[in-house]
Amino acid sequence: MDRGKFSTSYGCAVDKVVTLSHPAGVGGKSTAVKRLYIKTYGCQMNVYDSARMADVLAPHGYVPVDSPDGADMVILNTCHIREKAAEKVYSEIGRLRPLKEDKAARGERMILAVGGCVGQAEGEEIIVRADCVDMVFGPQTYHRLPELIVRATRATGEKVVDTEFPTEDKFDHLPEEARPQGASAFLSVQEGCDKFCTFCVVPYTRGAEQSRPVAAVTEEATRLVAAGSSEITLLGQNVNAYHGVGTDTAEWGLGRLLHHLAENVPGLKRLRYTTSHPRDMDDALIAAHRDIPQLMPYLHLPVQSGSDRILTAMNRRHDADTYRRTIDRLREALPEIALSSDFIVGFPGETDREFAETIRLVTDIGYAQAYSFKYSPRPGTPAAVESQVGETVKDERLATLQQLLRAQQTAFNRSKEGAVMPVLFDRPGRYEGQIVGRSPYMQSVHVTAPERIIGSVVDCRIIGVHNNSLRGEILTATTESGENAATVERACA
Numbered sequence: 154m155d156r157g158k159f160s161t162s163y164g165c166a167v168d169k170v171v172t173l174s175h176p177a178g179v180g181g182k183s184t185a186v187k188r189l190y191i192k193t194y195g196c197q198m199n200v201y202d203s204a205r206m207a208d209v210l211a212p213h214g215y216v217p218v219d220s221p222d223g224a225d226m227v228i229l230n231t232c233h234i235r236e237k238a239a240e241k242v243y244s245e246i247g248r249l250r251p252l253k254e255d256k257a258a259r260g261e262r263m264i265l266a267v268g269g270c271v272g273q274a275e276g277e278e279i280i281v282r283a284d285c286v287d288m289v290f291g292p293q294t295y296h297r298l299p300e301l302i303v304r305a306t307r308a309t310g311e312k313v314v315d316t317e318f319p320t321e322d323k324f325d326h327l328p329e330e331a332r333p334q335g336a337s338a339f340l341s342v343q344e345g346c347d348k349f350c351t352f353c354v355v356p357y358t359r360g361a362e363q364s365r366p367v368a369a370v371t372e373e374a375t376r377l378v379a380a381g382s383s384e385i386t387l388l389g390q391n392v393n394a395y396h397g398v399g400t401d402t403a404e405w406g407l408g409r410l411l412h413h414l415a416e417n418v419p420g421l422k423r424l425r426y427t428t429s430h431p432r433d434m435d436d437a438l439i440a441a442h443r444d445i446p447q448l449m450p451y452l453h454l455p456v457q458s459g460s461d462r463i464l465t466a467m468n469r470r471h472d473a474d475t476y477r478r479t480i481d482r483l484r485e486a487l488p489e490i491a492l493s494s495d496f497i498v499g500f501p502g503e504t505d506r507e508f509a510e511t512i513r514l515v516t517d518i519g520y521a522q523a524y525s526f527k528y529s530p531r532p533g534t535p536a537a538v539e540s541q542v543g544e545t546v547k548d549e550r551l552a553t554l555q556q557l558l559r560a561q562q563t564a565f566n567r568s569k570e571g572a573v574m575p576v577l578f579d580r581p582g583r584y585e586g587q588i589v590g591r592s593p594y595m596q597s598v599h600v601t602a603p604e605r606i607i608g609s610v611v612d613c614r615i616i617g618v619h620n621n622s623l624r625g626e627i628l629t630a631t632t633e634s635g636e637n638a639a640t641v642e643r644a645c646a
């Protein structure tokens with residue numbers, strides 16, 4: 154697939170739709186409140202992008218709401234990475250159509266937009282197939298949302314497709330964050346990918362690798378912490394390929410960026426980064442795990458397969474042994490580091506023996522948790538035209554791998570029973586009086602405590618272990634707000 158196929162910008166007037174009045178204030182700033190519903194699919198980068206879309210639209214009177222019912226604008230921020238992504242989007246559009254029609258019957262307008270990677274990959278096709286969609290845009294053009302809305306709401310009934318990879322930097326045009334992200338925040342530092350793994354759409358939908366300057370990242374991190382975030386996860390499709398301009402104008406790698414943030418953003422208690430490529434785990438980044446106390450002892454480092462032949466066919470640019478050595482080096486630097494990975498089973502041509510090599514690698518390494526997927530042909534990617542492994546075989550391999558990964562996750566969780574660890578509480582639990590946080594190793598930890606502890610890092614003893622989470626009790630005498638957490642807990646019980 155040619156990345157250029159996706160770099161065209163269209164401003165097409167496909168079909169006329171019912172043309173309603175221009176919504177007040179779009180294009181210029183307005184205080185008239187308009188309801189904005191964004192549905193986010195896929196990865197953390199999309200979660201971050203959705204928050205930034207809301208930031209872009211906030212000065213134009215758009216306020217996020219939890220339901221598409223009655224919304225003035227609905228954005229589907231889509232993901233194209235795996236199976237049936239486009240079909241899921243068309244089904245969702247089908248569910249939204251009656252809501253849009255209801256609103257039109259009341260003489261009001263719902264602007265329906267498809268953004269994200271399906272928008273980028275499908276472009277105009279979305280409007281051809283679903284004429285109730287007003288706008289299609291990709292991940293690199295959402296800073297232009299206000300002007301796209303103006304075009305989409307013209308009396309001419311223009312449909313708008315903007316899937317360009319613009320020369321201007323999206324981040325230079327985004328406003329400051331309008332709303333706090335909470336205890337744990339995402340910060341995009343790198344976008345796009347030049348690796349071209351043969352199964353993956355990301356290089357086509359997100360474009361070429363780009364890194365934000367250290368100063369811009371530091372400013373955003375400082376604002377996030379000032380707004381109440383204690384933990385920041387640096388995001389990038391290939392985050393450890395980060396090569397942003399440093400404060401000395403030299404190019405800095407991710408290890409140096411992490412040091413800089415840890416030292417220059419007071420109040421930043423925890424740092425994480427995702428997603429990384431094994432080829433880009435350089436010495437400075439490995440040493441950062443040893444040397445930066447704020448950098449959490451957890452790393453998501455996808456390997457995809459344990460077979461060298463499959464890794465070559467995937468164009469992964471590393472073999473199984475190099476991956477194993479990287480893990481050894483990480484464990485030498487920080488013995489407690491917990492590891493996570495992505496796996497694809499049933500890549501075209503994968504034999505039983507090659508799949509067994511994946512099982513062996515998983516057995517040897519021992520993961521704290523992992524994600525595993527059946528290979529799904531992505532249109533336009535090189536592997537999609539190779540001869541495919543049958544569905545039944547894929548199902549069997551996935552079940553075998555997931556059983557092993559689940560056992561490893563349970564074993565890892567059990568190894569923490571009785572341990573005392575700092576937990577960052579970031580959300581209320583499902584049950585009355587319960588709050589939930591993250592251990593340093595990314596495990597969910599549930600405790601009984603009042604909601605005012607949310608936002609604090611508090612020492613907990615792990616008193617119960619489930620497959621996917623831990624149960625804890627609070628130990629620390631004082632929370633960061635100076636409150637006595639033990640008293641707080643008793644007061645609640």
Ligand code: 5AD
Pocket residue numbers: 234235236352353354455457495496497526527528529530531
């Ligand atoms: N089929 C199955 N899994 C895929 N992934 C990416 N593309 C595909 C595909 N075509 C998985 C990889 C990647 C994760 C984000 O999604 O494991 O690391």
Ligand code: SF4
Pocket residue numbers: 346347348349350353354355356390391430
């Ligand atoms: Fe896709 Fe990751 Fe490979 Fe880039 S490195 S092509 S994002 S799987």
